[in-house]
Structure formats: structure tokens, C-alpha cells
Amino acid sequence: MAQKIPTRLYLAEDEMPKNWYNLRADMKDKPDPILHPGTLAPATAADLEPVFCKETVKQELDQTTRLIPIPEGLQQFYKAYRPSALIRAYFLEKELGTPAEIYYKFEGTNTSGSHKLNSAAAQAYYAKEEGLTTLTTETGAGQWGSAMAMACAFYGLKLIVYMVKVSSQQKPYRKALIETYGARLIPSPSDTTESGCAILAANPQTGGSLGCAISEAIETAVKTGQCRYVLGSVLNHVLLHQSIIGQEVKATFEKYNIKPDIIIGCAGGGSNLGGLIAPFMGEKLSGASQTRFIAVEPASCPSFTRGRFAYDFGDTAKTTPLLRMYTLGSGFIPSANHAGGLRYHGMNSTLSKLYHDGHLEARSALQTDVFDAAVRFAKLEGILPAPESSHAILAAIDEALECKRTGEKKTILFGLTGTGYFDMTAYMAYNEKTMTDHVPSDEELEKGFASIPDIPQNKKPLP
Amino acid sequence: MAQKIPTRLYLAEDEMPKNWYNLRADMKDKPDPILHPGTLAPATAADLEPVFCKETVKQELDQTTRLIPIPEGLQQFYKAYRPSALIRAYFLEKELGTPAEIYYKFEGTNTSGSHKLNSAAAQAYYAKEEGLTTLTTETGAGQWGSAMAMACAFYGLKLIVYMVKVSSQQKPYRKALIETYGARLIPSPSDTTESGCAILAANPQTGGSLGCAISEAIETAVKTGQCRYVLGSVLNHVLLHQSIIGQEVKATFEKYNIKPDIIIGCAGGGSNLGGLIAPFMGEKLSGASQTRFIAVEPASCPSFTRGRFAYDFGDTAKTTPLLRMYTLGSGFIPSANHAGGLRYHGMNSTLSKLYHDGHLEARSALQTDVFDAAVRFAKLEGILPAPESSHAILAAIDEALECKRTGEKKTILFGLTGTGYFDMTAYMAYNEKTMTDHVPSDEELEKGFASIPDIPQNKKPLP
Numbered sequence: 001m002a003q004k005i006p007t008r009l010y011l012a013e014d015e016m017p018k019n020w021y022n023l024r025a026d027m028k029d030k031p032d033p034i035l036h037p038g039t040l041a042p043a044t045a046a047d048l049e050p051v052f053c054k055e056t057v058k059q060e061l062d063q064t065t066r067l068i069p070i071p072e073g074l075q076q077f078y079k080a081y082r083p084s085a086l087i088r089a090y091f092l093e094k095e096l097g098t099p100a101e102i103y104y105k106f107e108g109t110n111t112s113g114s115h116k117l118n119s120a121a122a123q124a125y126y127a128k129e130e131g132l133t134t135l136t137t138e139t140g141a142g143q144w145g146s147a148m149a150m151a152c153a154f155y156g157l158k159l160i161v162y163m164v165k166v167s168s169q170q171k172p173y174r175k176a177l178i179e180t181y182g183a184r185l186i187p188s189p190s191d192t193t194e195s196g197c198a199i200l201a202a203n204p205q206t207g208g209s210l211g212c213a214i215s216e217a218i219e220t221a222v223k224t225g226q227c228r229y230v231l232g233s234v235l236n237h238v239l240l241h242q243s244i245i246g247q248e249v250k251a252t253f254e255k256y257n258i259k260p261d262i263i264i265g266c267a268g269g270g271s272n273l274g275g276l277i278a279p280f281m282g283e284k285l286s287g288a289s290q291t292r293f294i295a296v297e298p299a300s301c302p303s304f305t306r307g308r309f310a311y312d313f314g315d316t317a318k319t320t321p322l323l324r325m326y327t328l329g330s331g332f333i334p335s336a337n338h339a340g341g342l343r344y345h346g347m348n349s350t351l352s353k354l355y356h357d358g359h360l361e362a363r364s365a366l367q368t369d370v371f372d373a374a375v376r377f378a379k380l381e382g383i384l385p386a387p388e389s390s391h392a393i394l395a396a397i398d399e400a401l402e403c404k405r406t407g408e409k410k411t412i413l414f415g416l417t418g419t420g421y422f423d424m425t426a427y428m429a430y431n432e433k434t435m436t437d438h439v440p441s442d443e444e445l446e447k448g449f450a451s452i453p454d455i456p457q458n459k460k461p462l463p
Numbered sequence: 464m465a466q467k468i469p470t471r472l473y474l475a476e477d478e479m480p481k482n483w484y485n486l487r488a489d490m491k492d493k494p495d496p497i498l499h500p501g502t503l504a505p506a507t508a509a510d511l512e513p514v515f516c517k518e519t520v521k522q523e524l525d526q527t528t529r530l531i532p533i534p535e536g537l538q539q540f541y542k543a544y545r546p547s548a549l550i551r552a553y554f555l556e557k558e559l560g561t562p563a564e565i566y567y568k569f570e571g572t573n574t575s576g577s578h579k580l581n582s583a584a585a586q587a588y589y590a591k592e593e594g595l596t597t598l599t600t601e602t603g604a605g606q607w608g609s610a611m612a613m614a615c616a617f618y619g620l621k622l623i624v625y626m627v628k629v630s631s632q633q634k635p636y637r638k639a640l641i642e643t644y645g646a647r648l649i650p651s652p653s654d655t656t657e658s659g660c661a662i663l664a665a666n667p668q669t670g671g672s673l674g675c676a677i678s679e680a681i682e683t684a685v686k687t688g689q690c691r692y693v694l695g696s697v698l699n700h701v702l703l704h705q706s707i708i709g710q711e712v713k714a715t716f717e718k719y720n721i722k723p724d725i726i727i728g729c730a731g732g733g734s735n736l737g738g739l740i741a742p743f744m745g746e747k748l749s750g751a752s753q754t755r756f757i758a759v760e761p762a763s764c765p766s767f768t769r770g771r772f773a774y775d776f777g778d779t780a781k782t783t784p785l786l787r788m789y790t791l792g793s794g795f796i797p798s799a800n801h802a803g804g805l806r807y808h809g810m811n812s813t814l815s816k817l818y819h820d821g822h823l824e825a826r827s828a829l830q831t832d833v834f835d836a837a838v839r840f841a842k843l844e845g846i847l848p849a850p851e852s853s854h855a856i857l858a859a860i861d862e863a864l865e866c867k868r869t870g871e872k873k874t875i876l877f878g879l880t881g882t883g884y885f886d887m888t889a890y891m892a893y894n895e896k897t898m899t900d901h902v903p904s905d906e907e908l909e910k911g912f913a914s915i916p917d918i919p920q921n922k923k924p925l926p
Binding site for chain 1 (some may be wrong): 469470471473475476477539540542543544550553554573574576581613616617635636639640642643644645672711795841842843844845846847884885887888890891893894
């Protein structure tokens with residue numbers, strides 16, 4: 001008789017992965033290089049080190065080392081909240097009446113409420129090792145700001161968080177959480193930076209945006225001594241740190257002899273999706289599996305499904321290096337009725353390359369459908385999911401129902417990136433049926449595309 | 464070489480306890496019986512069954528069965544979020560420089576944010592089995608209401624939650640969470656019950672109290688068909704369900720050959736404390752161990768340390784049976800500046816008996832000291848604790864520092880009952896240094912004591 005799969009599948013502490021997995025090493029067709037915005041030449045470590053920690057710059061540029069050791073001191077930190085649970089969704093399967101087996105990797109039990117802590121801890125660890133005293137960052141929905149505040153409290157670093165102003169007003173408890181961990185929180189745009197002042201001068205009533213907060217955080221990092229900037233998604237070193245998620249799933253699946261047919265992740269900047277799928281995508285690229293990978297993004301911020309594959313800036317003030325990615329343009333701001341994260345204009349360059357080359361599927365979802373799935377899941381599986389994570393839940397339910405139609409017994413894995421405990425305003429809107437959807441018109445998208453830089457690389461035919 | 468203890472100690476799913484442990488069976492000196500408030504005779508099952516589910520009444524009155532099987536269907540539910548983690552506080556130990564080993568059992572990873580789900584699930588399970596369609600309950604800080612809402616959503620039961628009015632206003636997100644799981648939430652006092660109307664008539668501006676919400680919930684249960692009332696603490700069947708906590712710790716400690724010297728729990732009505740210590744107290748009563756047990760309560764609601772050991776009502780309207788317990792009087796209401804739970808006027812009768820007989824220690828704590836400990840813990844161990852749980856953290860730190868002074872290498876266990884994610888208003892007050900303490904004067908306590916019934920049993924010399 002086959003081994004009964006428990007509801008919660010854990011690795012023992014000594015089975016935890018000791019290396020991150022660098023997917024780019026196994027890609028024959030590498031993602032396009034980061035470009036210096038002035039020279040348009042590939043960015044070097046020297047270009048990036050004034051902004052980022054040295055070790056993360058090294059990781060960002062490393063396209064060849066497959067396994068990168070997780071430092072021993074960081075492993076200790078990880079053990080405080082990892083390995084995270086891999087859960088068999090028995091109750092959801094039963095309710096759906098599907099022959100599919102559904103698993104989810106739950107990253108929401110740490111206090112930041114999401115997977116973001118995996119990279120926050122790594123970046124704070126390296127900053128401490130490199131003798132820095134201060135870090136700056138931005139946060140939108142607040143998961144990343146919370147994670148960085150926790151990591152900096154632990155490693156004894158000062159942290160300045162530029163929080164999108166409208167978010168800091170809508171989420172006073174996220175703000176309080178970040179401040180409880182000792183970080184200095186500044187609603188963005190602010191008068192503490194030139195880029196903030198310029199944005200305020202142009203539009204005094206603005207509620208801010210992620211791209212604007214990034215501009216402020218980078219500016220402050222560069223002009224402050226012993227200080228660097230940290231980012232919670234989009235960049236390849238962040239995806240590298242998040243590969244701990246996929247590495248843990250892979251080790252757990254091997255322990256129980258489970259092979260996934262479909263892996264689903266929500267997609268904003270790509271950190272969770274990239275981390276979850278990394279080792280499985282590596283297998284697929286090598287020809288060892290036929291796993292399908294599905295990215296799910298909000299219909300209100302559809303960078304994969306309606307964006308352009310082009311070199312673009314990471315921030316509104318156009319101060320960052322250029323990344324080739326699926327982008328809506330750094331001037332794109334999602335509709336005000338969009339709840340939760342997944343609101344960044346671009347997508348990680350590695351995931352963009354994989355999508356462009358046909359290795360990854362993408363779909364978009366309306367937030368009312370996403371919250372339907374979220375509440376259904378909460379009542380069955382007992383976890384109130386983050387709005388972000390619920391995009392993956394919706395797609396997992398859809399795939400499981402497809403299995404019901406076809407009778408196929410597929411194994412579906414999705415990433416449950418976090419919890420919705422700081423998103424209750426959105427749940428209240430859902431409960432009170434005042435939540436609405438917004439799908440940007442082609443005209444609205446064109447306005448965003450107009451902010452994509454007009455440079456030679458963007459005119460080249462796609463390789 | 465001794466086995467290295469991991470940071471997080473887990474039981475495998477098949478090592479989970481299959482029985483609750485009924486401590487009363489191993490007490491030579493039993494807790495005093497519940498009395499019928501009219502006849503003052505010991506209450507019978509027939510007296511209690513109009514209010515509570517049959518099976519829980521049976522458990523409430525059972526003083527002799529040591530192990531009570533956890534129903535198979537309920538075990539399935541438990542597996543969705545249990546076994547909970549037992550965590551070695553390596554980072555806290557290091558910071559304190561103590562020779563003590565500190566462990567905490569963390570019950571906060573489920574969405575209700577606390578241990579309350581253990582009994583909520585059990586009570587909903589029995590209600591469903593007994594063919595009921597509706598349950599009523601009350602909630603103060605909101606953990607219990609959230610837990611019942613989750614359990615009723617899972618088992619397909621209707622739930623009416625009377626939430627202390629001032630709490631429902633101060634904690635809109637708790638309210639939203641309860642409603643997201645489909646429960647009907649009524650701020651108490653309300654005009655839906657006679658007891659609510661009477662309280663409103665006497666004091667239209669009242670923010671309500673737990674005792675008042677209990678009166679409303681019981682009244683509604685009794686007058687509604689196929690409906691019973693459920694309570695989240697104080698009663699012995701609740702402590703029985705919570706013994707899953709202690710049973711898991713005991714199994715885990717045995718697996719790693721760990722013996723606790725001191726066990727610490729916060730104490731409101733006693734559900735977590737009673738559940739955590741149960742099997743270890745049983746060992747102590749049998750003479751097999753010398754473990755110390757410490758209850759920690761708020762100085763603003765000091766039922767153990769300043770209350771009277773007397774028969775008292777469980778609710779403000781004096782409709783419940785009488786329980787012999789340490790009580791401040793059912794008319795006692797904690798100061799408005801008290802944050803979080805642990806605000807009930809009385810204490811579980813079994814714990815009261817153990818305290819009275821000298822088997823259990825108790826101490827009280829100022830909330831500013833409690834929040835100092837909470838934030839210190841959060842920064843080191845990465846979990847933002849509930850205000851309630853932080854009482855236990857404070858005492859664990861104090862005991863660990865005492866070990867540092869004496870050089871003793873003791874093993875300390877405390878219950879980390881939950882997370883503070885819905886308590887950010889209190890953390891904001893702490894961060895902004897507007898949090899204050901209130902220790903009731905003797906005169907204030909006398910006003911509460913005046914509400915304790917004047918009955919023969921309360922005049923008997925203590926046995």
C-alpha cells in the first residue's frame with residue numbers, strides 16, 4: 001500500500017537546503033544583461049556597488065554558479081521560522097471533488113506574513129557582514145517593509161522605509177508593525193529627498209507609488225554614509241534567495257516521492273514565483289520533466305499578459321539601471337481600487353526571458369474572483385490568505401476543476417506566499433460587496449508604455 | 464556527545480496525541496462542583512444541557528476519566544494546523560546570557576492567531592455531531608470569536624458572536640475576520656436580548672463587558688431552536704480540549720529527553736495555562752516530578768493574586784451556574800486602558816483549586832513591562848506576540864535572569880499562546896509611549912467583591 005501522505009509535510013532541520021539554486025546557470029538562453037542607463041553598456045559590479053551590498057551585486061551578476069551556499073549565520077536565522085510547511089490541501093480537494101492532488105507551500109507563518117523574510121534576512125546579513133550600519137528600502141503593501149524591519153532588528157542595523165503614502169494611510173497597522181521593529185518609516189513621496197520634492201511639486205496631492213518610493217530610497221542610500229539600498233523583488237539576487245522555497249519543496253517531494261505536474265505562483269515582481277519554481281524549471285530545461293509553470297497576475301496590473309518585453313527603468317524617477325523585462329512602463333500606476341501587492345510595473349528579467357521563450361505560462365485574474373477563491377480557501381483550509389497569494393489559489397482551483405472534467409489525476413503545487421491579516425480593509429470591501437474590478441483599457445496601457453525609454457535596444461527585433 | 468536540540472522541535476503527524484488528558488482524574492483533592500444557582504445543589508447534566516452541547520457537559524462533569532479520545536474527525540481538523548511548533552529560544556537565551564534553556568510552545572500560526580482554535584474546533588465538532596445548526600458565543604479581544612468563526616465555517620454551522628462593543632470598535636479588523644468566516648457579529652450590549660436591553664437601559668453609553676456579552680449569548684442560545692452556547696475559557700471541558708497543547712509538549716520533550724523545571728503560562732480564564740500544564744501537573748501530583756508552575760496575570764485584572772476563592776457567577780446578569788474560583792466578582796470590569804485579553808473576572812475552578820492547595824504559583828505584571836518583554840522577544844525571536852502571551856514571556860525572562868544570578872541550568876517552558884497581529888493599536892500606544900498602567904485600588908476591588916453572591920458556601924471556612 002502506498003505511503004499515506006500527511007496533511008503537513010515537513011523537512012527535519014538537518015534536511016534543510018544549505019544552498020540557494022541559481023536557475024540562470026542552467027539556462028542556455030540567459031536573461032539579457034542589466035544596462036547602465038548612461039552608456040547602455042552591460043552594468044558592472046562597480047556600477048551597482050554604490051547602491052547595493054557587494055555580495056548581492058555579485059549574486060545579481062552571476063549567471064553561471066548553480067549552487068550558492070547559504071552562509072552559516074543566515075542558516076541559523078532561517079531555522080527560527082523554516083522549513084516552512086508544505087501542506088496537502090485535503091479539504092479543498094474533497095470540496096472540489098477533483099482527482100487532482102493539491103499541495104501548497106505556506107510561507108506566511110513568520111511575522112512579516114510572507115516569503116519576503118527569506119531575502120530580507122539575506123540582505124541584512126550581508127549588509128552586517130560588509131560593515132554597513134544603515135539600509136534603505138521602499139514598501140507598498142507592506143510585506144517587504146515588515147520583513148526588512150524584522151531582519152534589521154535582528155542584525156542590529158538601522159532601516160529607513162519609504163512607504164507608499166496611500167498605503168501608510170490605508171494600513172496603519174502595517175506601519176505600526178514596521179515601527180515596532182524599530183525602523184524609521186517615511187510616507188512617500190516626502191520632502192526628505194530631491195526626487196520626492198520634485199514629485200510633490202508636480203502633484204502635491206499624490207498618494208505615491210512604488211516606483212516613486214524606490215527613487216527616494218535609492219537617493220537616500222547613495223547620499224548616506226555606510227548605507228545601501230535593498231529591494232524585495234524583481235532583481236535576480238532576490239529570486240536567488242527565494243529559491244530556498246523551491247529547494248525545500250523539492251527535497252520534501254523527493255522524500256515522499258511526489259512529482260508535480262503543474263506549479264502555480266502569483267506574480268508581481270516575481271520573487272515568490274521565481275523562488276518556488278527555480279529547481280523544477282531547471283529540471284524542465286534539462287529535459288528531465290514536463291512540468292507546467294503558471295504565473296498569475298492581477299488583471300489590473302498585467303505586466304506578463306499585456307506588457308512589453310523591453311528595457312525599462314525600475315523606478316519612476318528613472319534613476320536605476322535598465323532591466324529587460326515585461327513592463328507596463330515605469331509611469332504605470334495600477335487603479336486605486338486594486339487591493340494588496342502585485343502592483344509593480346515590471347517583472348523579473350529571468351522570468352521575463354522564460355516567459356518570452358515559452359517555458360512559463362501566464363494568466364491574469366480579476367480581484368473579485370481572487371477574493372472569491374480566497375474566502376473559499378479560508379473556510380476549508382483554515383488560513384486567511386494574502387490577496388497576492390490568492391491569485392495562485394484561484395488558478396489552482398481552476399486547474400483542479402479541469403482535472404475533474406478530464407479525469408486526470410494531476411499533482412498541483414502552488415505557493416501560498418502569505419497571510420491576509422493586514423489586508424482586512426480589502427476583505428471588508430469584499431464582505432460588503434463594494435469591491436470592484438478594473439481592467440486597464442488599451443489607452444491607459446499606452447500611457448504607461450510611453451514612459452518606456454526610447455533606446456536602441458528596445459528597437460532591436462526580439463532575439 | 465548530547466544530541467543537538469533543533470530550533471524547532473516537531474512531532475510527526477503520526478506522533479500526535481490521540482487523547483486529551485483530564486487532569487482532574489489525577490487530583491486527590493478535586494475542584495469543587497458547579498452549583499445550580501437556584502438550589503445550590505451540584506449541577507447535573509440535565510441542568511447544563513439546555514445551554515451546552517451534551518458531550519461537552521459530559522466532559523465538564525467528568526472528574527474521573529484520565530484520557531478522553533479525540534474523535535477521529537476532529538483529529539483530521541487538528542492536522543490542518545497541528546502539531547504546533549515547540550521552539551528553543553536560542554536567540555533569547557544568548558541575549559540574556561543565561562545558563563537556562565528556554566522553550567516555548569507556539570500556538571499562534573493558525574488564522575485565529577491563538578490556541579483558542581483547539582477548543583473551538585472540538586465544540587463545533589460535537590455540535591455538528593449532535594445535529595445542532597447554530598451556536599452562540601461572546602468574544603472580547605476577539606481571538607475566541609475568530610476561532611469559533613473558523614470552526615463553524617468548516618463544520619457548516621451558523622454562529623452568532625456577541626462582541627464586547629468597545630472591542631468591536633477598537634478592533635475593526637478582528638470584526639472583519641470573524642465576518643469573513645461567515646459569522647454574524649453583534650456588538651454587545653445589544654437590543655437583541657433582554658439582558659442586553661436591561662444593561663443598555665441602565666447605562667446607554669456602556670462599551671460592554673465580557674460578562675455582559677456572555678449573558679446575551681446564553682440568552683440567545685436558550686431561546687433559539689437547535690442552538691447551544693459555547694465558551695472559550697474558564698470551564699473544565701475547555702481546559703480538557705486545550706490539554707492537546709501539553710500532551711504535544713510532553714511527547715516532544717520525551718522524544719528529546721528534556722525535563723522542564725519551570726512551566727509558565729499567562730492566565731485569563733485559564734484555558735491555555737490549564738492545557739499547557741495539565742500532563743506535567745499530573746506528574747507532579749503523583750510525586751514523579753518537582754516542576755514549578757507559574758501563572759502570570761495582568762496587574763489590572765488580578766483574579767489569582769488579589770481575588771477571592773468563592774462561588775461566583777460567570778456572567779454579569781448572574782444567569783450561569785455557580786463556579787468556585789478565584790474571582791474579582793462578576794461586576795468587576797478592568798480599567799479601560801488594559802490592552803488585550805486576560806480580562807475575565809474569574810479563573811477556571813481546577814486551576815483555582817490547584818493554586819489554593821499550593822501546587823501552582825501566580826504573579827501579576829504591569830502591561831508596560833509586558834510590552835517591553837514583547838518587543839524584546841519580537842526583535843530576537845522574530846514573532847510579534849499577543850499581549851496575553853507576553854505575560855508569560857516576561858516571567859520566562861525573569862526566571863532565566865534568576866538562573867543567570869544563581870548559575871542554575873534550569874529548563875524553562877512557556878506558552879506562546881498567540882500573535883499580536885490584531886493588537887497593533889496596543890503596540891502603537893506602546894511605541895508612542897502613551898501606554899499606561901492601572902493597578903486597581905483595594906476600594907475598586909471591594910466594589911467588585913460586592914457582586915459575589917452571598918450564599919452559605921461562600922461563608923464556609925476554606926477546606
